[in-house]
Amino acid sequence: xxxxxxxxxxxxxxxxxxxxxxxxxxxxxxxxxxxxxxxxxxxxxxxxxxxxxxxxxxxxxxxxxxxxxxxxxx
Ligand code: SF4
Numbered sequence: 001x002x003x004x005x006x007x008x009x010x011x012x013x014x015x016x017x018x019x020x021x022x023x024x025x026x027x028x029x030x031x032x033x034x035x036x037x038x039x040x041x042x043x044x045x046x047x048x049x050x051x052x053x054x055x056x057x058x059x060x061x062x063x064x065x066x067x068x069x070x071x072x073x074x
Contacts, residue, residue, distance in 0.1 A: 009056045010074040011049040011063075013040060017070035024062040024071060028055055 011031070013024075020038035031049055032040045042049050051059040063071040 014070045017068045027058045027062045
């Protein structure tokens with residue numbers, strides 16, 4: 001079992017909703033990049049997108065602003 005820092009969040013992308021509009025990649029450039037079709041890709045390996053430090057606030061903004069409601073914080 002791993003422990004998570006209190007200031008970390010895990011961002012989950014619902015791929016059935018995402019249409020690659022890129023709001024999340026613009027808000028979280030240290031965590032996400034875009035593939036050739038514009039869909040978000042994790043910069044680090046792994047299924048969980050761990051967001052830390054100052055980016056936690058941006059992750060919440062991405063959840064709120066995603067036009068497809070495809071994001072949530074776990
Ligand atoms: S903001 Fe939402 S719809 Fe746009 S790329 Fe990110 S998850 Fe997909």
